[in-house]
Amino acid sequence: MTPRTLGRCLALGTIALIAGCSSTDGTAPGTGLPADSTDPAPETTSAARPSTSAPPSPTTPPTAGPASTQPPTTAADTTAPTSLPTSGRDFRDVDSTLRSLVEANSLDGAGLVVVDRDEGIVHEEYVGEFAADRVSLIASSSKMITAGVLLRLADDGVIDLDAPVADYVDWGAANPDITTAQLLSNSSGLVGLLPSLAYGPYLCQLLPDRELEECGAEIFRTPDDDGDVVAPDTEFRYGGAQWQVAGAVAEAVSGSTWAELIEEIYVEPCGVDSLGYNNHLLQAGGFGYPEDFDPAELAPTDNPQMEAGGYITPPDYAALLLMHLRGGMCDGGRVLSEEAVARAHADRVATAYGAN
Numbered sequence: 001m002t003p004r005t006l007g008r009c010l011a012l013g014t015i016a017l018i019a020g021c022s023s024t025d026g027t028a029p030g031t032g033l034p035a036d037s038t039d040p041a042p043e044t045t046s047a048a049r050p051s052t053s054a055p056p057s058p059t060t061p062p063t064a065g066p067a068s069t070q071p072p073t074t075a076a077d078t079t080a081p082t083s084l085p086t087s088g089r090d091f092r093d094v095d096s097t098l099r100s101l102v103e104a105n106s107l108d109g110a111g112l113v114v115v116d117r118d119e120g121i122v123h124e125e126y127v128g129e130f131a132a133d134r135v136s137l138i139a140s141s142s143k144m145i146t147a148g149v150l151l152r153l154a155d156d157g158v159i160d161l162d163a164p165v166a167d168y169v170d171w172g173a174a175n176p177d178i179t180t181a182q183l184l185s186n187s188s189g190l191v192g193l194l195p196s197l198a199y200g201p202y203l204c205q206l207l208p209d210r211e212l213e214e215c216g217a218e219i220f221r222t223p224d225d226d227g228d229v230v231a232p233d234t235e236f237r238y239g240g241a242q243w244q245v246a247g248a249v250a251e252a253v254s255g256s257t258w259a260e261l262i263e264e265i266y267v268e269p270c271g272v273d274s275l276g277y278n279n280h281l282l283q284a285g286g287f288g289y290p291e292d293f294d295p296a297e298l299a300p301t302d303n304p305q306m307e308a309g310g311y312i313t314p315p316d317y318a319a320l321l322l323m324h325l326r327g328g329m330c331d332g333g334r335v336l337s338e339e340a341v342a343r344a345h346a347d348r349v350a351t352a353y354g355a356n
Contacts, residue, residue, distance in 0.1 A: 095125045102127050111136075111314040117325040121318050135274050135295055135311050142277070142310030144344070145266065145320065146243060147184045149250050149258075151340040152265045159253045165245070169252050171217035175229075178220075182232045183246040185348045187355075189230040190219070190245070192237030201225045202241035208279035208301040212258060215303050216248020233353045243307035258304050270323060270330035272316035277304035 091114065102110050109128025116122045124132060153159045159168060161181040166172030175188075182188040191199050198206060201224035204215040219241045230237075247258055254261060258277060266272055279301045284293065295311050312320075323329060324344070328336035336344070349355045 089122060091123045091125070098125055099127055113314045113318040115318050115322050115325065117322070120322060121315065124314070126314075130314075132315050133313055135293070135313055137280065137293060137308075138310045138312055138317065139308045140239065141317070142306070142308050143243065144324075145262075145275070145310055146247065146306050147344060148320075148336060148340075149261050149265055150180055150184060150246060151336055151344060153250060153254055155337045155340050159249070165220070165249055168249060169217070171220055174221040178232050180246055180249055181348065183242045183249075185352070186236055186238050186242065187233050187349060187352065188237075188242045188245075189232045189234065190237070190242045191225055191228050191240055192242070193239035194237075199225075199240070202244075204303070205241045205244040205305065206279065206281050208283060208299060208303060210303040212244070212303050212306075213248045213251050216245040219245055236349055236355045239307050244305075247304070247306035257302070265335060266320065269332035269335055270316075270319050271332060272312065272319050274311070274313040274316045275320075276311055277306075277309045278311070279303050279305045279309055281305065281308075 094112070094114075098110055098112050101107070107128070109126065109130035111127075111130040111132075111134065112123075112125040113121060114123040126132065126134075130136075150159065150161060154161050159180060161184070162179050164172060164176055165178055165180060165183070166176045172178075175190075178188045178190075183190075186192060191202065201222045202219050204210045204218050207215075250261060251258060256264070262275060262277065266275055276295055278295060278298045280293075280298055283298050293311075319330065323335050324341055327338045328334055328341045
């Protein structure tokens with residue numbers, strides 16, 4: 001999900017909703033959502049307070065990301081919202097909607113963080129098993145972070161996102177017209193997530209025992225997708241292995257591993273120590289959300305999943321949303337240029353080939 005700058009963007013924070021999927025049987029394939037439910041209403045805890053972090057200046061010394069003062073919660077907590085937020089905003093309706101969503105879908109819980117450009121975190125709500133310190137897989141919300149790495153490398157002059165991949169890696173000659181910008185806008189013409197989540201020629205993207213650059217080269221070079229590939233900038237094809245190729249390009253042009261790029265670009269300036277990537281799908285039971293997810297239990301990988309392999313706590317993800325709202329700045333320094341942030345929020349698909 002790419003945040004959009006609308007004034008101070010109070011509404012942006014409502015995007016930072018991370019819901020835990022049902023641990024019961026009878027879930028819809030790939031969603032974790034049951035067909036019906038008779039579970040009791042979830043227990044909740046609510047935080048309503050002003051942010052602890054004002055917008056940083058370029059010379060602000062490094063500090064941790066916007067810290068949450070929420071105490072860790074468990075399913076046994078029964079604290080309910082009792083007052084208006086100290087920020088002067090009333091979030092009781094959205095909190096009620098969150099609890100209703102969790103109850104209606106028999107979810108284990110959910111977390112909601114609302115951020116304001118000037119005030120930082122202005123509201124948090126955690127339901128059921130969720131808490132401020134819970135690390136969750138963030139699925140396609142990883143894409144904002146992945147794209148940011150390539151935007152930062154472009155800021156640093158390491159890559160031109162509009163130049164062909166073939167300008168930077170020898171294996172790029174297999175698809176000489178595809179650019180990194182097309183990969184990141186789901187417009188490369190390579191096969192996306194559909195019609196098959198485990199498309200045979202691109203299967204290496206799901207294998208944690210592979211290596212990212214090797215996998216990206218394999219995806220780009222394979223002749224087995226020839227009948228399914230279309231010309232770049234002619235069709236929007238969401239997700240899929242084109243994101244793995246983008247990550248491979250990032251490693252190739254930077255000379256760094258993906259983990260090193262994440263540490264340098266995000267963790268150090270933004271204090272988001274919970275942020276990481278893995279290739280969890282086969283390790284954690286497939287495309288549904290795993291029970292009792294713990295990133296420490298995943299085997300280390302040199303082939304992190306670019307489009308959906310990120311994990312993070314809600315307040316740390318909020319810090320990244322605030323970075324976008326604040327023109328690319330975190331408390332510990334600049335992550336992206338203002339131009340890079342604007343590009344991240346622009347609708348390239350509509351501009352390049354008129355797609356919706």
